[in-house]
Amino acid sequence: MLTPLTFSEFSNYPSLVHGIFNRHGGVSPPPYDSLNISYGVDDDPQRVKANRERIKQRLGVGILISGRQVHGSQVQVIKEKPGKDMEIAGSDAFITDVHGVGLMIQQADCQAVMLFDPQRRVVANIHCGWRGSVANIICTTIRVMTEEFATNPSHLVAAISPSLGSCCAEFVHYEQELPGHFHPFQVKSNYFDFTAISRSQLQESGVKPANISATAICTVCDPNWFSYRREKKTGRFCSVIGVRSQKSGDRR
Numbered sequence: 001m002l003t004p005l006t007f008s009e010f011s012n013y014p015s016l017v018h019g020i021f022n023r024h025g026g027v028s029p030p031p032y033d034s035l036n037i038s039y040g041v042d043d044d045p046q047r048v049k050a051n052r053e054r055i056k057q058r059l060g061v062g063i064l065i066s067g068r069q070v071h072g073s074q075v076q077v078i079k080e081k082p083g084k085d086m087e088i089a090g091s092d093a094f095i096t097d098v099h100g101v102g103l104m105i106q107q108a109d110c111q112a113v114m115l116f117d118p119q120r121r122v123v124a125n126i127h128c129g130w131r132g133s134v135a136n137i138i139c140t141t142i143r144v145m146t147e148e149f150a151t152n153p154s155h156l157v158a159a160i161s162p163s164l165g166s167c168c169a170e171f172v173h174y175e176q177e178l179p180g181h182f183h184p185f186q187v188k189s190n191y192f193d194f195t196a197i198s199r200s201q202l203q204e205s206g207v208k209p210a211n212i213s214a215t216a217i218c219t220v221c222d223p224n225w226f227s228y229r230r231e232k233k234t235g236r237f238c239s240v241i242g243v244r245s246q247k248s249g250d251r252r
Contacts, residue, residue, distance in 0.1 A: 001025070002035070002058045007159040007213045010241075016116055016123070017059050017102070018241040020161050022224045026051040028235060036226070036235025038106050039087070040068065043235060052085065052104075061102035061242050067091040069106060071131040075144045078103075092127040093141045097149060100245035104238050105161075108228040109219050112161040112239030113138055113198055117151045123241045130171070133197050134179060142205040153206025158213070161239045162225055165218025166193035 004019025026035030027050050032043040035051050052064055065078055068089045076088050078096035088094075094103040103125035105112035110129035116122075126132070126141050145151035166187045171177055174190060185193045185200075195214050202212055219225040226234045 002054060004058065005162070005215065009157055009211070009213050010114075010116060010159060013116065013118055013157075015118075015121055015244050016241070017061060017244045018114060018116075018159075018239075019055075019059055020112070020239045021055055021058075021237055023226050023235060023237055024224065026054065031231065031233050032235035035237065037066075037104070037238045038236035041233075041235055055104075055238065055240060056102065059102055059240060059242070060245065061240070062100045062245065064102045064104050064240070065094055065096070066104040066106060066238075067094065067127065069127045071127075071129050073132065073135040073137045073140050075137075075141050077144065077148050092132060093124060093137055095122065095124040095141065095145055095148065097122045097243060099243050102240045102242040104240045106236040106238055107161065107163070107219070108226040108234055108236050109164040111163040111194065111198060113202070114159045114161070114239060114241045115141070115145070116157045116241065117145065117149065117155055118157065119155045120149045120151055121243055122149045122151060123243055125239065125241050128198060130169075130177070130194060133182075133194055133201070134177075136201055138198060138201040139205045142202075142207070154208055156202075156207045157211045158202050158207050160195055160198050160212070160214035162215050162217035162219050162222070164194060164220060164227075164229065165216075166191055166195070167218055168220040168229060169194055 002025040028036040075093040076091040113126040115124040
């Protein structure tokens, strides 16, 4: 039985389905044990498919849409329900209002930033590693939501997943890698708080501070989560969000 991490702020909305799944409850062998959802880490594809099916069943979504993530800033808008699961090359963020579709971000230290517009019933999921933070993919995604779905950012509810914590986010060459406006988020020499950076970027994009939730889980410190920094050869966990299927049938 899978037991996803959920956010009470999201659980208040009956039309929303979401969950963050750790590494337990799947069928993959070490070093991908056991709920690896990535096809890109040399795990048996049939085991990966079986793990993804378990997640779909647990959440009650018929379709999963994910990306072959590249740490870029490309945003994909899903306006029609595909006939099968899709993994889209080159995209690191997804937006949809289609019922019964789960947007899945694959992780092993990077953040997933999940967004819900309860007025428009639109969801987004963002893969946000440090390169995504530098590119401000959060701002780009919210801008696309406003352009495509008339989202008012002040209505958005946001949640930041377990990820690389400030205790382990060491950037020895930060002066070359991170812009100057990130430097105030340095918690000690060479260590940065990227959850705080994401909070700041969400607020700069118009999300109310009271509407932003985050976990205190560091994926490097906590062995219940896959961590590239800790293990190198490892699987990927996932964060999923979607608009729940209607009882009378999926829209579109």
